[in-house]
Amino acid sequence: MADPIARLRATYGAGPRHVVVLLLCFAVTGWVALRLSGEVAAWHTLLWFVGAVVFHDLVLFPVYASVDRALRGALGVGRRPTGDPSRGAPHRPAPDGVRLALLNHLRAPALAAGLLFLVFLPGLFGWGADTYRAATAEERVPFLARWLALSGALFLVSLGWWAIRWARWRSRAGRRNPPR
Known part of the structure; x- marks a missing residue:
């Protein structure tokens, strides 16, 4: 069995x-x-x-599939070979990990910013100010400015992290392939 x-x-x-x-x-x-x-x-x-x-x-x-496709095209990630290698036609090399890492470092903060946008959507557009005041006894805070600042900070941190990874990758690649 x-x-x-x-x-x-x-x-x-x-x-x-x-x-x-x-x-x-x-x-x-x-x-x-x-x-x-x-x-x-x-x-x-x-x-x-x-x-x-x-x-x-x-x-x-x-919408987000189109944006991701445009980013992949702009960064050259996931391109398929052009031409037929058996006939000796030129083809593009496989995408390197650095461009894919950059794409992922753009995707992560975009996802976080999108989720924050959906969670705080009523506050971002000023809907429910009376409900907010009744629940908290405070005036509504400027959610849009805070969301924009937080989204910008997420992108900055992610791109800074990618820059550190890129610099480390460059230093390792330089040690493996010293100039002649």
């Missing part, structure tokens, strides 16, 4: 840990759904969730 884990991988496509984690996620989701089912605002929550999924799939995903 065949190994049950190998059979699971062949039919399901992943190992047993994946199945267990997925079942735990379904259990937590079911528990949350049961907790919300008795709430008056359950339909509002469901409507918000469905709207968020549709908005993400129809608007956000095409």
Whole structure:
């Protein structure tokens, strides 16, 4: 008889840990759904969730996929060879790790800034000032300026970190390939 884990991988496509984690996620989701089912605002929550999924799939995903594709093209990351190497046609070398690292150092703060934007969206546009005042007894703070400052700081820290990595890479490459 065949190994049950190998059979699971062949039919399901992943190992047993994946199945267990997925079942735990379904259990937590079911528990949350049961907790919300008795709430008056359950339909509002469901409507918000469905709207968020549709908005993400129809608007956000095409936008950030296009931006990522443009960045990859500008940095030359992931280009496929041009021409046929068997006929001696020229082709581009594989992308180096430095350009891919730069792309990832742009992606990470962009993701963080995007998530912060979505979390603080009402405050960024000044929506709910009365609710904020009622909940905190304070006037609304300038969320937009703070979000811009925090996003800029995230990009600066990430690019500074990349510059340090790049300098270290250059010094190691120089030691391996000394000038002749």
